[in-house]
Amino acid sequence: MLISNSTSNVTSASGIDAEKTELFLRPFGWLAEDLEIDFHQMCRHELEMQILECCISNREGTKLDRTFFWNLEIGKRIEYLLTLAALSNSSKINVNLRCSNLECQRQMEITIPLVEITRLQQQSENQETEIAIATEKLLLRKPTGNDQRLWLKQQFSDESSATIAMVQSLLVSEQRSTFQQVDSQEQHWIETLNQVMEELDPLVNFNLQVNCPYCGSENLQDFDLGAWALQQLYGVQQQLMVTIHRLASHYHWSESEILAIPPGRRSNYLALIDREENYR
Numbered sequence: 001m002l003i004s005n006s007t008s009n010v011t012s013a014s015g016i017d018a019e020k021t022e023l024f025l026r027p028f029g030w031l032a033e034d035l036e037i038d039f040h041q042m043c044r045h046e047l048e049m050q051i052l053e054c055c056i057s058n059r060e061g062t063k064l065d066r067t068f069f070w071n072l073e074i075g076k077r078i079e080y081l082l083t084l085a086a087l088s089n090s091s092k093i094n095v096n097l098r099c100s101n102l103e104c105q106r107q108m109e110i111t112i113p114l115v116e117i118t119r120l121q122q123q124s125e126n127q128e129t130e131i132a133i134a135t136e137k138l139l140l141r142k143p144t145g146n147d148q149r150l151w152l153k154q155q156f157s158d159e160s161s162a163t164i165a166m167v168q169s170l171l172v173s174e175q176r177s178t179f180q181q182v183d184s185q186e187q188h189w190i191e192t193l194n195q196v197m198e199e200l201d202p203l204v205n206f207n208l209q210v211n212c213p214y215c216g217s218e219n220l221q222d223f224d225l226g227a228w229a230l231q232q233l234y235g236v237q238q239q240l241m242v243t244i245h246r247l248a249s250h251y252h253w254s255e256s257e258i259l260a261i262p263p264g265r266r267s268n269y270l271a272l273i274d275r276e277e278n279y280r
């Protein structure tokens with residue numbers, strides 16, 4: 001599948017040209033390298049990078065440099081993971097919610113097509129990340145994997161000093177002193193910032209807003225899109241193991257022999273085994 005990626009200012013600053021790059025995305029769960037991914041590793045964004053590295057290449061089929069993925073904005077990374085989940089497993093999200101109205105608490109099933117979510121991301125890409133606090137206007141860039149890696153290495157005494165340091169690193173250098181003034185004058189800037197970032201980075205701060213069909217109450221719930229995508233891809237990896245196990249048990253082929261067979265043909269063999277077993 002071809003996707004186009006408009007690289008942001010951030011990536012251009014790190015040496016990747018900002019022109020539109022055409023990328024090729026293959027489904028996860030096809031090749032031996034997909035089995036190597038450890039879904040239980042501690043660092044989640046490291047895991048996300050490894051999956052994207054496996055499945056995204058340029059038009060010629062050449063793998064991209066790691067720095068490309070670390071320079072991606074977090075929202076864009078989530079979009080790619082969701083696209084991968086859609087290609088490999090499911091093109092919609094099904095969630096079961098319980099109504100938050102204590103007198104109702106009925107179960108609701110919600111379905112969201114992934115194309116709607118990726119559209120949200122694409123719409124947000126052309127927006128200026130300007131935030132007005134007190135009388136000042138600050139221009140923020142959206143965070144990337146590199147920022148996440150840097151923040152994790154730092155030690156913060158409390159949540160608010162962590163937020164201040166994060167905002168500082170996302171501002172253009174000329175605005176850092178302005179921000180220090182604003183921080184001392186205006187107490188509620190964190191709330192304003194959260195609101196603005198939710199609109200500007202909708203996939204990073206995604207929440208489900210549903211009106212209960214039984215009592216009409218409004219339900220608002222955070223939903224971690226990246227975690228959902230990882231869960232789908234983990235399922236795909238497990239499915240590949242089952243396929244290998246089944247073909248190996250039946251035909252006595254080795255793991256590498258099975259992985260050398262194109263995925264479509266593996267499914268054909270599985271169907272033949274099923275048929276044989278059903279006729280027994």
Ligand SMILES: [Zn+2]
Nearest residue numbers: 099104212215
């Ligand atoms: Zn309800």
